[in-house]
Amino acid sequence: MHYFQDRGFQHPVSSEITPRSAYLNRRAWLQSLAVGGAALSGWAGRDAMAQTARPNKLAALPGVRSTVAGAMVMDKPTAYGDVASYNNFYEFGTDKADPARNAGSLKPRPWTVAVEGEVKKPGAWDLDALLKLAPMEERIYRLRCVEGWSMVVPWVGWSLAELIKRVEPTGNAKYVQFITLADRAQMPGLRSGVLDWPYAEGLRMDEAMHPLTMMAFGLYGEVLPNQNGAPVRLVVPWKYGFKSGKSIVKIRFVEKQPATSWETAAAQEYGFYSNVNPKVDHPRWSQATERRIGEDGVFAKKRPTLMFNGYEPQVGQMYAGMDLKRYF
Ligand SMILES: Nc1nc2c(c(=O)[nH]1)N[C@H]1C(S)=C(S)[C@@H](COP(=O)(O)O)O[C@H]1N2
Ligand SMILES: [Mo]
Numbered sequence: 001m002h003y004f005q006d007r008g009f010q011h012p013v014s015s016e017i018t019p020r021s022a023y024l025n026r027r028a029w030l031q032s033l034a035v036g037g038a039a040l041s042g043w044a045g046r047d048a049m050a051q052t053a054r055p056n057k058l059a060a061l062p063g064v065r066s067t068v069a070g071a072m073v074m075d076k077p078t079a080y081g082d083v084a085s086y087n088n089f090y091e092f093g094t095d096k097a098d099p100a101r102n103a104g105s106l107k108p109r110p111w112t113v114a115v116e117g118e119v120k121k122p123g124a125w126d127l128d129a130l131l132k133l134a135p136m137e138e139r140i141y142r143l144r145c146v147e148g149w150s151m152v153v154p155w156v157g158w159s160l161a162e163l164i165k166r167v168e169p170t171g172n173a174k175y176v177q178f179i180t181l182a183d184r185a186q187m188p189g190l191r192s193g194v195l196d197w198p199y200a201e202g203l204r205m206d207e208a209m210h211p212l213t214m215m216a217f218g219l220y221g222e223v224l225p226n227q228n229g230a231p232v233r234l235v236v237p238w239k240y241g242f243k244s245g246k247s248i249v250k251i252r253f254v255e256k257q258p259a260t261s262w263e264t265a266a267a268q269e270y271g272f273y274s275n276v277n278p279k280v281d282h283p284r285w286s287q288a289t290e291r292r293i294g295e296d297g298v299f300a301k302k303r304p305t306l307m308f309n310g311y312e313p314q315v316g317q318m319y320a321g322m323d324l325k326r327y328f
Contacts, residue, residue, distance in 0.1 A: 052077065052138060052221055053220075053221070054220060055222065058222040061223045062138075062156070063136035063138035063139075063218070066137040066138060066139045068211045069314055070212055070313065071140070071141070073140050075142060076152065077140060077153065078151040078152050078293050079294055082151065083219060083220070085100045088145065088241065088242070089229070091187040092187060092189045092227065094189070100225075103225075103226035103230075104226065108224075108230035109127060110126070111231050112124045112126050113127075113130060113249060114249065114250045115167050116252050116253075117252040117254050119167040119168055119169050123167075130215070133166070134162040139155050139214060140154045140155075141212075142309050144240060144276045144305065146240035146270070146274070146282065148285065148289070148290055150291070150305075155216040155235055156216065156217060156218030157215045157232075159212075159213065160208055160215050160234070161208075162215075164208060169253050173205055173254070174204070174205055174257075175256065175257055176203050177201070177202045177254055179245075179248070179249055179251075180201075180229075180245045180246055180249060181198065181247040181249050182197040194265070195261045195262070195265055196261050200245075201234070201262075204318075207318060212238070212311060212315065213234070213236050215232055216233050229245075229247050237311055238310075238315045239274050239276060240274045242270070262274075269283055273319075275315075275328075276306070276309035277324055278304065278307060289302040290302060290303050291303075
């Protein structure tokens, strides 16, 4: 991946500056000059430079570099091949390789997302309307799975707040529930009883409105691979990955804290909040460190897990005064 090129005018961390990577960076830059020379002048050129190189596997879905605080982490993005082949999507099987193998049966079009509950403007949003709802942005987020691994993904989408503003929540809307597709004809994993289907997740209203909370339609400048939650998924980067429901079909605004599939399955292990927190261990394992996918050679060091997955400056205030051991 042409990673350095994507950092705009920021500098990579010093440990990553090696002669070889500097050379590769320069070569990528020269190639971009050769193919896109005209686009390099002015703002359009800057936006183009900000975008992550496409793998050319699926339809293009470009996004402009996000200006949301915290939206562009400095970590090197995980290779597309890893992002699209090491997945949790239990509707297609519980093995990491199952979603990529089985999700070909998912039909991401036509698609509608129903918005209901405590809103003044309930209704069904067609995928094409959602794609046009707000400008597409590229955001490079860390994703930390509760199992102890992490990735860095260049998503394409917009802040969920954009949709929430348009549907006008009532004063009774305190939480948002997300329901994802559960169709036995498309999803072989539904035959297993590992979770209650459909997969359900939830956020507090302020979490849902936070600019980092994202509706993602793509990654690496292309539409989402089915195994990553096509055609639209949630991404909540400071929470464990399971809060980020894939292939969303319903968004419901409610007054009471909604049930979630993982809490229903094992309430002692998976709380409603599920903020990434290295100081609150899972009952069966530590959450202090993580394995970054792509760095898993024999000599790879584990990385320390960061409070709120590194997004504490942006999200910490929402939890001020809360006992995070109790509200895990
Ligand atoms: N519908 C649905 N969404 C889901 C899951 C799932 O099994 N079903 N797994 C979650 C978990 S545990 C993680 S870590 C992330 C993984 O996203 P990725 O495969 O795109 O990396 O998706 C989340 N969203
Ligand atoms: Mo996960």
